[in-house]
Amino acid sequence: MLSVDEALGEVLTQAQPLPAERRLALEALGLTLAEDIHADIDLPPFDKALVDGYAIKVAEFESGVREYFVGEEILAGKTPERPLANGEAAAIMTGAPIPVGADGVVMIERTSLVDGRVHLEEMAVRPGMNIMRQGREMKTGDLILSRGDWINPARIGLLASVGRTEVEVIPPPLIRILPTGDELVEPGQKPGPGQIRNSNALMLAALVSNAGARAEILPVARDESQHLSDAISHGLGADVLLITGGVSAGNRDLVPETLESLGVRRTFHKVKLKPGKPLWFGVGLPRGDRPPTLVFGLPGNPVSGIVGFLLFVRPALAAMAGLSRRDPTARRRPLSRSFKHQSDRPTYHPSRLIPSPDGGYTIDPLSWAGSADLRAVGSCDGFAVFPAGDREYAQGDVVDFFDLD
Numbered sequence: 370m371l372s373v374d375e376a377l378g379e380v381l382t383q384a385q386p387l388p389a390e391r392r393l394a395l396e397a398l399g400l401t402l403a404e405d406i407h408a409d410i411d412l413p414p415f416d417k418a419l420v421d422g423y424a425i426k427v428a429e430f431e432s433g434v435r436e437y438f439v440g441e442e443i444l445a446g447k448t449p450e451r452p453l454a455n456g457e458a459a460a461i462m463t464g465a466p467i468p469v470g471a472d473g474v475v476m477i478e479r480t481s482l483v484d485g486r487v488h489l490e491e492m493a494v495r496p497g498m499n500i501m502r503q504g505r506e507m508k509t510g511d512l513i514l515s516r517g518d519w520i521n522p523a524r525i526g527l528l529a530s531v532g533r534t535e536v537e538v539i540p541p542p543l544i545r546i547l548p549t550g551d552e553l554v555e556p557g558q559k560p561g562p563g564q565i566r567n568s569n570a571l572m573l574a575a576l577v578s579n580a581g582a583r584a585e586i587l588p589v590a591r592d593e594s595q596h597l598s599d600a601i602s603h604g605l606g607a608d609v610l611l612i613t614g615g616v617s618a619g620n621r622d623l624v625p626e627t628l629e630s631l632g633v634r635r636t637f638h639k640v641k642l643k644p645g646k647p648l649w650f651g652v653g654l655p656r657g658d659r660p661p662t663l664v665f666g667l668p669g670n671p672v673s674g675i676v677g678f679l680l681f682v683r684p685a686l687a688a689m690a691g692l693s694r695r696d697p698t699a700r701r702r703p704l705s706r707s708f709k710h711q712s713d714r715p716t717y718h719p720s721r722l723i724p725s726p727d728g729g730y731t732i733d734p735l736s737w738a739g740s741a742d743l744r745a746v747g748s749c750d751g752f753a754v755f756p757a758g759d760r761e762y763a764q765g766d767v768v769d770f771f772d773l774d
Contacts, residue, residue: 370639370640370641370646371637371640371641372440372640372641373640373641373642373680373715374571374694376637376640376648376650376680376681377680377681377684377697379636379637379650380636380650380663380681380684380685381685381688383636383652383661383663383685384660384663384684384685384688384689385660385688385689386401386403386539386549386660386688386689386690386691387540387542387608387659387660387689387690387691388658388659389403389404389536389537389538389539390537390538390539390540391535391536392414392535392536392538392540393530393534393535394520394525394534394535394536395512395525395532396519396527396553397525397528397536397538398520398521398522398525399518399519399520399541399581400431400519400520400538400540400581400596400690401517401520401538401539401690401691401692402514402515402516402518402519402520402536402537402538402539402542402691403519403538403539403691404516404518404536404537405510405512405515405516406512406513406514406515406528406531406533406536407510407512407513407613407618407683408507408508408509408510408511408513408533409509409531409532410505410509410531410532410637410681411500411503411504411509412504412505412506412507412530412531413502413503413504413505413506414503415466415467415503416460416467416500416501416502416503417464417465417466417467417500417501418443418464418465418467418474418499418500418623419462419463419499419500419501420426420463420474420476421461421462421463421476421477421478422461422475422476422477422479422480422498422499423437423439423458423459423460423461423474423475423477423480423487423489424443424453424458424459424461424467424468424471424473424474425437425453425454425458425471425473425474425475425489425494426453426470426471426472426473427472427494427495427496427498428733429456430457430489430494434456435488435489435491436486436487436488436489436535436764437456437457437486437487437489438456438457438458438459438485438486439457439458439459439460439482439485439486439683440453440454440458440459440489441459441460441468441469442459442460442461443459443460443461443462443465443466443721444462444465444500445462445463445464445465446464446465447465447469447564447716448466449468449469451468451469451668452468452469452470452598453468453469453470453471454470458475458487459471460487461474467500467635467751472496472497472500473494473495473496473497473498473499473500473502473510474498474499474753475489475492475494475498475499476499485761494527496698498666502771507531511611513527513531514519514527517691517692519692520536520538522545525654532597534699539689539690541582541583541690542582542583542607542608542609542686542690543582543583543585543607543609544577544582544583544584544585544607544608544609544610544611544686545585545586545587545603545604545606545607545609545610545611546570546573546574546577546584546586546587546611546613547587547590547600547601547604547610547613548567548569548570548586548587548590548613548614549589549590549591549592549597549600549610549612549613549614549615549624549669550589550591550592550614550615550669551591551592552564553565553566553567553589553614554566554567555567555741556568563652567589568671568743569613569614569667569669569671569674570613571586572585572671572674572675572743573611573613573667573674573678574586576675576678576679576682576683577611577686578682579774580682580683580686580687581686581690582609582686582690585607587600587603587604588600589660592623593708594623594627597615597623597624597627598627598630598631599646601624601627601628601631602631605631605654605662605664605682605688606634606662607662608654608659608660608662608663608689609662609663609664609665609682609685609686610662610664610665611665611667611678612624612628612649612664612665612666612667612681613667613668613669613674614667614668614669615666615667615669616647616648616649616666616667616668617627617647617669618639620651624649624666625638625666628649628651628664628666628667631653632653632654633651633653633654633662633664634651634652634653635649635650635651635653636650636651636652637649638651638666641714641715641757642676642680642714642715642716642717643712643714643715643716643717643740644668644670644672644673644676644717644739644740645667645668645674645676645677645680645717646668646673646714647666647668647670647673648665648666648667648668648673648677648681649664649665649666650663650664650665650666650681651664651666652664655746660689663685663689665677665681665682665685667682668678669739670739670741671740671741671743672719672739672740672741672742672743672745672747673740673745673774675746676752679697679699679752679771679773680717683697684697698752698771699769699770699771700769700770701767701768701769701770702722702729702730702731702732702767702768702770703725703731703732703764703765703766703767704731704732704734704753704762704763704764704765704766704767704768705723705731705732705764706733706734706764707761707762707763707764708734708755708761708762709760709761709762710755710758710759710760710762711759712755712757712758712759713742713758714757715754715755715756715757716754716755716757717752717753717754717771718734718735718737718752718753718754718755719734719735719737719742719745719746719748719749719751719752720732720733720734720735720749720750720751720752720753720770721733721748721749722750722751722770732753732768732770733746734753735749746773750772750773751770751771751772751773752770752773753762753768753769753770753771753774754768754769754770754771
């Protein structure tokens with residue numbers, strides 16, 4: 370049986386970035402660049418004013434000149450018509466080009482205009498004041514974004530500033546979710562004797578969406594070989610297939626043998642953790658220019674499904690999307706109270722975060738009935754991670770905390 374780290378290593382070995390696609394820049398939001406982006410012009414393309422005010426020769430001000438004749442008015446988008454003359458100031462707007470000869474801009478709030486002449490207050494003036502020099506932001510040919518960078522709103526603006534309306538990106542993977550089990554009914558139905566509502570599919574679809582991928586929920590597959598085989602065959606057309614239920618050791622747990630009959634190569638079955646021990650992972654057949662389908666058989670108990678998704682599926686989706694950060698991360702936090710842990714496996718225990726007086730947070734382990742207790746997870750902020758073994762933890766003891774979101 371593999372450890373969590375060993376199993377994650379196997380998953381990430383198989384998780385390959387998807388082929389790049391060319392998209393409009395706005396449609397690339399939240400995706401990963403598949404190319405380097407260079408500046409096509411200097412930015413700014415000229416020396417420009419950073420404030421509304423008056424462009425002057427700093428040396429004149431330093432020699433004692435405080436009153437200037439107002440020459441031309443330079444608006445943003447206009448080009449100065451002539452160099453700045455001696456004893457002259459040019460009225461200038463934010464973003465407008467600096468006239469030749471000027472080397473400072475005094476903001477309008479420090480001036481007064483009387484009979485066509487501008488008076489400047491006493492102040493510290495220096496060359497370059499309130500001016501952004503040509504190329505200060507970037508120069509032609511500069512690398513401004515790199516392959517592997519994540520596209521956020523600021524970077525959409527940056528792409529626009531260098532004329533890139535389309536970019537090569539890694540598209541979001543498509544994940545098909547296949548719930549299995551004769552006992553399942555849809556959430557809108559009232560369960561009959563021996564039945565339960567299919568909560569896993571919607572829960573996993575929400576987790577997939579939160580991870581930036583596309584989710585497609587398939588109809589419930591019944592515990593019958595041919596029906597299950599047909600459903601899995603359809604699911605294998607996606608980049609990732611998540612199957613819930615049918616991966617334990619019961620007589621009706623048909624998923625592993627059905628997957629292998631369809632050419633899916635098993636990588637591992639069972640991980641040393643609680644909840645989620647029966648997790649199954651394998652790799653499908655080649656799909657032309659796309660990586661083989663990754664297949665996760667998640668236990669049917671919902672908390673096991675969440676933990677399996679956070680520990681293994683989400684990092685795989687990040688790798689497929691070309692993101693550099695792929696491993697799940699935990700923060701070390703103190704416990705808010707004493708806690709007794711008994712298990713031969715590392716345990717991911719639903720817990721709340723409680724604000725502490727020092728501005729941080731402490732961990733409050735919730736009362737939890739095990740891997741079927743979805744209500745406890747609905748009240749939690751994440752999972753406290755308790756290593757294998759029996760131990761009495763004291764208030765203030767520090768353990769790993771794995772955020773749900």
